[in-house]
Amino acid sequence: MKRILIVDPDSKYRGRARGALESLQCDVVTLDSAEEAIRIMMEEVPALVIAGCDEPQEADLNLLRIARKGAHPVPVLVLANQGSTRGAIDFMDAGAYDYVAKPGDPVVLLEVVQDILRLSGERRPQDVAGEPEAYDAGKIIGRSPEMIEIYKLIGRIAKSDAAVLVQGESGTGKELVARTIHENSRRANKPFLAVNCAAIPETLLESELFGHEKGAFTGATYSRKGKFEQCHGGTIFLDEVGDMSLPTQAKILRVLQEHTFERVGGEQTLTADTRIIAATNKSLVDGIDQNEFRVDLFYRLKVVSIFLPSLAKRPGDLPLLVDHFMHKYRVQAKTPIRGISRRAHAFLARQPWAGNVRELENAIQTAVVLNRTGTLCVEDFPFLQDKTDGGGGAETAGDVLGRLRSEAAIAARALLAEGGLDDDGPYRRCVGEVERTVVETALELFGGNQVRASKALGISRNTLRSKIASVDRETGRP
Secondary structure, eight states: OOEEEEEOSOHHHHHHHHHHTGGGOOEEEEESOHHHHHHHHHHSOOSEEEEEOSSOOHHHHHHHHHHHOSSSOOOEEEEESSOOHHHHHHHHHHTOSEEEEOOSSHHHHHHHHHHHHHHGGGOOOOOOSSOOOOOOOOSSOOOSHHHHHHHHHHHHHTTSOOOEEEEOOTTSOHHHHHHHHHHTSTTTTSOEEEEETTTSOHHHHHHHHHOBOTTSSTTOOSOBOOHHHHTTTSEEEEETGGGSOHHHHHHHHHHHHHSEEOOBTOOSOEEOOOEEEEEESSOHHHHHHTTSSOHHHHHHHTTEEEEOOOGGGOGGGHHHHHHHHHHHHHHHHTOOOOEEOHHHHHHHHTOOOTTHHHHHHHHHHHHHHHOOSSEEOGGGOTTSOOOTTSSOOOOOHHHHHHHHHHHHHHHHHHHHHHOOOTTOOHHHHHHHHHHHHHHHHHHHHTTTOHHHHHHHHTSOHHHHHHHHHHHHHHHTOO
């Protein structure tokens, strides 16, 4: 009879999970710690281990290391209450079969376990030769299902030297993904160099990548190493690879196939020990159809493909990104920003974010600089339009009153800091200024007609006259 170990500190969940798996006719053993699971595994090798974890602890990673050893590695399914970047990458790199959100429905858990047991004989090969290295995976922000899948993929491919093609819209974080792969690879202590193929003129791109010899062209007064030589043993990131000319593509293809190249104007063949990660925000398939991109290079680059979703397709990550960038620029600007208002959060959630994460980061940075209240509010994003009306950007009454409250708070802080204000305190001064402004604006709007102005203001005509008299006294009018 097959044995399944369920390791989870939550006794209630252990019970529910065991009940869900009863129909499998397996020996289901529930345990509350990884150490206890290791002891049981030493006695009898199970068919599957189900581990409830969030952030990886040493005991959890040790459980995975032991499970992956031997002629028949044991699949370990990690169930997370809250998925995280660090957890997904570390657990997948340590050899987890999969890393998924903890199913609330027992039927879902049963289906997942059935699939693992059915496919356990077709598991991917596990690298059991050495101990996994530690990851520093805290730079990519997001806990959406789409991002968790990307973290898992990074964990699987980081240790290999396979070429990677990262695809996604501008501003989705393609270079950040490339850096994360490099920093968590065996090449981490070697250089990582990024080259934007679209930003460098085609006449200079070949020299930039492969270097040149003295006299190779006009202005080449000395020999120069290219990026491939400079990051020998490391990783080169070719951004916007779809903008590369066909002749340069042919040379990149040779590097991928033969790991050799020559400098511009040189005769000596050099060896390239460099991992290539490429990225594009355009369809390379369309480029192939239009004879602008080599089909053989396309397949050489996409040994592994990573598709980054737009920010609009992972709205659940917006609060995490906002908090991250707010903290980053608060520290950078040494500004005492305490947080962000609910209205501002809702306002940001309504934005289309065509520029994706990069646009959001720029918006938060600007808002931190503009802010005067210590709490980011809608008024700190004057360069964004409100999308509540489908794109018209009209300001609602609530928005206007919110802005008024924000400005009143600024004025009140300033007046309270000043202390004495003749015979009037901050309260009377603030209220008086608001009343005066509202009365004068209404009279101006209705051409001095007190009947229409009082009706629009929602007060009686006598009350309006009293307010007018009060304004006249304050301003010294006769």
